[in-house]
Amino acid sequence: MKLAIYQGPPIRGQIETGFERLETQLCAAAIAGAKMVVFPELFLPGYNRPDLHQTLAQPINGQWTDRFADLARKTGCGLCLGWAERDGDKVYNSASVFDETGELLGHYRKIQLFGEMEKASFEPGDRYLVFTLAGQKAALLICYDIEFPQHCRALADQGVSLVLVPTANPLGFEHVSNTFVPARAAETGMTIAYANYCGSENDLRFAGLSVIAGPDAQILAAAGRGEALLIADLDVAKHVEPDIMSMQSKDFREVTTQ
């Protein structure tokens, strides 16, 4: 299966710009044979836009998700992206995944909210999403979620072999792309696709460095600091059963300190 990740600048609150950019990248990726494109966190209406999160957040099965499904159908390429979701009086930092027919494969709410802005804008999620993509179990995490080994471990324990991760990772946190993402992949034997922003949004500068890491920590595709669309065949990734998988049989809560 070919998977794509898109790294681009924030849309600066311009929702139609966002939809145009989704369509362009999906068209290009579809021609190159990609099954799906992963876009950054809160692609609509933007990550560092607390002024917009509450006012522009949309419901599941609302106008935005209808248009995401239409874009997938129209271009013949699935998509995974982050967006601000309203559910009654609560707003979530969410991500959805649609297959190339426009079917909603699943929806996920970020569990590990990062920093004051996120905690002011959003409620945390409380459940994992596991779905089937091209015959393998896949899951979503969002940004800071990936930094905690236990979330990847929990997903791997459910048989997940591919994790899609919309993110908004700023300058100064390059170790997430360079070290954490390959580490999580190798710790669990999963492939992890981490799609970040480049450029800046208000006072926040993003790190870029979007990456797909295979289960032996090898890099399957990596971006630099600028806009990039990367389309890579995942099937070359070695299917490894790392020794550390034996950690599955240990429950750390049972380990005591002398």
Place this chain on the structure above:
Amino acid sequence: MKLAIYQGPPIRGQIETGFERLETQLCAAAIAGAKMVVFPELFLPGYNRPDLHQTLAQPINGQWTDRFADLARKTGCGLCLGWAERDGDKVYNSASVFDETGELLGHYRKIQLFGEMEKASFEPGDRYLVFTLAGQKAALLICYDIEFPQHCRALADQGVSLVLVPTANPLGFEHVSNTFVPARAAETGMTIAYANYCGSENDLRFAGLSVIAGPDAQILAAAGRGEALLIADLDVAKHVEPDIMSMQSKDFREVTTQ
């Protein structure tokens, strides 16, 4: 300017497969806004096919170059690729570059032939190609050429800031992608796009790891071991004047050993 590199398996002597693959990747890259796609060395008729080099080699302004130009015009995307060139009774390991209107920007013959197979199949080239791409001076090198610092130095001394490098780099030579290409870029302040094969061809297994390195040795895009199309914006690359540029004023032939 957005530039793309394509990493794929060899075409196994199937010329029409090669043209189909060129067209698919050029279409995808054009939609994503790429000005040009760089393909591997001897993309037609294949790298490790000494049985085909002499028999299938084509002349400049022959059927192959006409079709390359047509593809560029039709897709709206320029291309740079390696192919076996016949000139009278001589055959060269060559690469050509066409802009998005189908204009031939230049043609280059590999200078540093590698190993017995290449030396049996090909004559070496004896001159650099410098051309203008999107307002900047660009040049071609092929595979082994990039391993010699003096070729990049000579190009940088002519004002070149971008070098396109079709390659066919085998397993065991990963240091070329990981170290030499970023080193050449940083030594000279140039951006270098190095497009390799993945998979195998007869008894030769390729390393993949195609890469675009910016002038401060930062990776602008990188592939893993499998098929990949990478489209990256080069304009984020820092325009650096490395200290080592002062080497321009030294001629190593004037340096003596005590």
